[in-house]
Amino acid sequence: xxxxxxxxxxxxxxxxxxxxxxxxxxxxxxxxTLATAVTAAVAExxxxxxxxxxxxxVTSAAGTWAAISQVLDAPPEAQVPPAFLDHVRHRRLLLLxxxxxxxxxxxxxxxxxxxxxxxxxxxxxxxxxxxxAAEHEHPVPGLEATDAEALFAxxxxxxxxxx
Numbered sequence: 001x002x003x004x005x006x007x008x009x010x011x012x013x014x015x016x017x018x019x020x021x022x023x024x025x026x027x028x029x030x031x032x033t034l035a036t037a038v039t040a041a042v043a044e045x046x047x048x049x050x051x052x053x054x055x056x057x058v059t060s061a062a063g064t065w066a067a068i069s070q071v072l073d074a075p076p077e078a079q080v081p082p083a084f085l086d087h088v089r090h091r092r093l094l095l096l097x098x099x100x101x102x103x104x105x106x107x108x109x110x111x112x113x114x115x116x117x118x119x120x121x122x123x124x125x126x127x128x129x130x131x132x133a134a135e136h137e138h139p140v141p142g143l144e145a146t147d148a149e150a151l152f153a154x155x156x157x158x159x160x161x162x163x
Contacts, residue, residue: 003034010038010138014094014121015045018136019114022100022124025140031125032098034140039096039123046121048093055098061105068095068113085116092119100126107132 013021021038023031036052043050053071058064062080069079078087095113100106107130110122114134124130129137 003030003037006034006138006140007037007041010034010123011041013136013138014038014042014123018134019121020110020124020130020132020134021122021136021138022126022129023138023140024126024129026127029140031140035096035098035123035125039094042094046092046094048091048119050094050096052096052098055100055103058099059102059104061103061109064097064103064106064109068097081112081116085112088113088117088120090119091117094121094123097122097124100124100130101128106130 010021010023023035025031039050039052051071053068055064055067058067065080065084069084072088072093074084074087078084097106097110100110103109106124106126110124110130111132113120114122114132129135
């Protein structure tokens with residue numbers, strides 16, 4: 001239903017070797033939900049794990065590094081570059097960086113991460129692309145009316161018996 005075709009496409013992109021997939025679109029269209037589904041579908045390909053990094057309240061590169069370090073449980077001495085990059089350099093992991101649009105240097109953070117750690121892949125959500133050479137941008141449109149209605153009914157029935 002709804003986003004199954006997009007999910008299959010994005011899984012194929014990541015399985016095909018893409019290291020950066022950015023889901024773009026206006027707020028509320030389902031970027032985060034789709035990103036979560038994509039990362040779950042490819043999780044077994046990442047020996048060191050899949051980590052979701054919520055960034056809604058972050059506005060700076062330093063805050064972004066801190067959020068990623070916290071989620072990865074990096075030791076205190078390895079929470080900022082270059083020590084953080086050494087910490088992840090040889091790991092095979094997938095990061096879901098959720099809500100990058102308000103971070104002015106998000107492109108630089110992601111570029112530094114991808115350059116330093118060849119086993120790290122990123123699925124990002126943002127209202128705008130990062131404009132990096134490695135980026136595979138995937139615009140996320142709103143759902144078709146019938147799919148949106150079906151999703152609403154499914155969620156409402158889960159929340160309230162007999163809906």
